[in-house]
Amino acid sequence: MLQEIVRQCQRENPFAQRRLYDHFANRLYRLCRRYVRNPLETEEVLMNAFLKIFRSVGGFEYRSDDELEVWMKRIAVNESLMHLRRTKNTEWVWDDTPAEEVPYSTGSSAEADLHAEGIHELILSLPDGYRTVFCLYALEGYSHKEIGTLLNISENTSKSQLSKARAALQALLTKNGYSYERR
Structure with missing residues (x-):
């Protein structure tokens, strides 16, 4: 199922992007929340992470659901850390x-x-x-x-x-x- 969603995301299909978002949003939100205290800022970080995911998915080579999740988590962690550096608060x-x-x-x-x-x-x-x-x-x-x-x-x-x-x-x-x- 996820492999086909990724393939459709690589074709910039907005319905597939929504399905990928729906599948991972809660997990990635909780991940980002570990680093960003403010819930509104966490949502912003999550959205930025998904934008980066959707822009980069074309270069992602799907091998397994686990590898997809690890790849997405790395992007979310990096986005959270970049947010902390940017805000300097x-x-x-x-x-x-x-x-x-x-x-x-x-x-x-x-x-x-x-x-x-x-x-x-x-x-x-x-x-x-x-x-x-x-x-x-x-x-x-x-x-x-x-x-x-x-x-x-x-x-x-x-x-x-x-x-x-x-x-x-x-x-x-x-x-x-x-x-x-x-x-």
Whole structure:
């Protein structure tokens, strides 16, 4: 199904473009929202990402649904990062001190009580620099080297930001009544 939609998008068919948008819009919106706090700005980033997708789909070689989604997610992430750079209203906190391992709580596990929306809101409350590195590394699977290239920071700065993001998120989780243990 998606292969045919992509083929029609490559022919600039507006109905196929709408079907592709409908299929991926919610997932890509949530992805962009990890980086852009303001919901209206997130919608703008999403629209820009889809414009770029529709302009670039002609050069995309369809191999599988998974590869299509990965390609679209990369565009959405890059568009989100470009938005953060353009708006310059970010609270980047870069610190080049070497990263240290953050100790994790050994309290009782309450994974069943963790709600995805609550955790998502806590992640959104992190400073932009912490949140961006955390999302790129922990959620998107980028390496520290790739993050450094994307954000124009050193690999060690990426590691440091991740460590600080984890510590801040751990403190927020504890403050909000969540407990967990590292496995």
